[in-house]
Amino acid sequence: MKLKEIAEKLELERLTPVFDKDVTGVYISDMVSDVIANAKAGNLLVTVQVHANALAAANLVDICGIILAQGKKPADDVIKMAAKAEISIFSTALTRWQVATKLYEAGLR
Amino acid sequence: MESMVEAVPQPRYELADVQPGYVIIEREMYTKAARSYFSAEPVPPKEPYREGSQVWAFWEMAQSFRFSVRDNQTAKVVKFDEVLGLLYYACCDRDSDLYRIGELAHESNISIYVAVAYEAPDGSRLDIAIEKLAILNRAFNERLRSKGKKILILPDYFGLYKKLSYGQIMLDFGLTAMEERADSPAKEGAQ
Numbered sequence: 001m002k003l004k005e006i007a008e009k010l011e012l013e014r015l016t017p018v019f020d021k022d023v024t025g026v027y028i029s030d031m032v033s034d035v036i037a038n039a040k041a042g043n044l045l046v047t048v049q050v051h052a053n054a055l056a057a058a059n060l061v062d063i064c065g066i067i068l069a070q071g072k073k074p075a076d077d078v079i080k081m082a083a084k085a086e087i088s089i090f091s092t093a094l095t096r097w098q099v100a101t102k103l104y105e106a107g108l109r
Numbered sequence: 110m111e112s113m114v115e116a117v118p119q120p121r122y123e124l125a126d127v128q129p130g131y132v133i134i135e136r137e138m139y140t141k142a143a144r145s146y147f148s149a150e151p152v153p154p155k156e157p158y159r160e161g162s163q164v165w166a167f168w169e170m171a172q173s174f175r176f177s178v179r180d181n182q183t184a185k186v187v188k189f190d191e192v193l194g195l196l197y198y199a200c201c202d203r204d205s206d207l208y209r210i211g212e213l214a215h216e217s218n219i220s221i222y223v224a225v226a227y228e229a230p231d232g233s234r235l236d237i238a239i240e241k242l243a244i245l246n247r248a249f250n251e252r253l254r255s256k257g258k259k260i261l262i263l264p265d266y267f268g269l270y271k272k273l274s275y276g277q278i279m280l281d282f283g284l285t286a287m288e289e290r291a292d293s294p295a296k297e298g299a300q
Contacts, residue, residue: 021255031281033173036195037127041254053279056197059220060260060279062253081199084215086255 001107003065003088006044009106010099012067012090015074016083021064026103028096032057039063044108046099050074052081059085069096122248125179125186129172132193132280136168143168144228145193147175160230171280178248187244191235194278195222195262196269201277207267219259225270225278237264 004020006012024042029035030049039045041062047054050072058066065088068074073091074082082089092099130149136142138157144165148154157166177188198211198221211221224242226235242262249260 024254031172032279033129033281036279037124037174037176041252052200053197053277056195056200056222056279059197060195060222060249062255062258064254084199085220 003044006065006103006106006108007088007090010067010090010092010094010102012092015068015079015089015091016087018088019065019086021088023064023108026100026108027063028100035063036060044103046096046103048072048096050078052078055082055085055087055089058087063087065090067092067099069094069099119181120248120251121181122178122244122251123181124176124248126175126177126188128175130175131170132173133167134169134171135165138164138166142232144230144232146227147173147190147193149175173280178244180244187241189237189241189245191226191237192245193225193227194280196225196278197222201269205267207269214261217259218257219261222260222262223265223267223269224262225265228270234265234270239264 001023002020003023004018006023007014007018022042023044025040026046027035027039027043028046029039030047032049032053035045035054035057039061042064045058045063045066046069047066048069050068055078066082068089068091071091071093074089079089094102128149130147131153132145133148133153134143134145153170155167157164173194175190177186179186198207201208207221207223214221224237224245226237229235242264246260246262249262253260
């Protein structure tokens with residue numbers, strides 16, 4: 001499934017351009033170390049972590065995009081950093097659990 | 110339309126023996142020097158202790174992990190116990206050499222990171238062998254799917270450890286503190 005399709009289905013707010021990558025799965029975590037150790041390339045990261053280091057970890061493991069739950073939004077420099085690294089960032093008022101449910105309903109496993 | 114990702118073959122290298130724990134940062138009471146170490150204890154030690162004329166006390170901790178890399182072809186396992194964390198070039202000062210090099214590398218789709226090592230008990234910096242960094246680079250690059258993307262993890266040739274704040278390194282300070290912290294422990298004055 002493509003990132004753009006997911007963004008449309010979940011009505012996500014786009015904070016960066018959408019880099020239309022394939023989504024291989026979902027990883028939910030707020031811990032940088034956990035993302036580095038366990039997330040897989042192509043995963044969509046669901047988090048409330050807006051620190052630049054979350055983006056740094058996502059880039060290191062080749063996360064395809066980040067959904068910030070509970071209306072979280074990172075600082076402008078993090079958004080610029082993400083756009084440069086071609087990692088799409090979205091924001092939604094939904095909780096992480098609600099995002100997970102909707103991603104499952106959308107067909108992601 | 111051409112796919113932006115490529116299929117990933119069975120990896121030769123993989124992270125192994127991932128051990129969760131804490132990076133403990135302690136501070137010397139009189140000189141205010143700071144140093145760090147990894148603790149796998151469920152409840153990390155916080156009591157001050159004496160070391161010669163110095164008294165070291167707990168200052169801050171961050172959740173982290175210790176890991177090895179396994180070569181699935183040779184079954185060889187390489188430990189990375191000396192790695193405190195990785196620093197992404199874009200999290201550095203824009204006037205720094207690392208930032209400028211990182212920007213140049215980015216033009217070629219290479220993301221630069223620097224491996225920052227722990228301090229030895231005497232305050233000197235532990236060495237991360239270049240051969241080990243080569244393995245770490247292979248392990249992370251093997252995981253990538255985005256076409257043409259590369260990761261390059263460099264040794265700390267920049268002496269970053271002297272001026273970094275621990276908050277710039279990819280560590281999990283304070284699980285409840287999800288925002289960027291202005292008061293993350295600075296390493297200035299570290300031995």
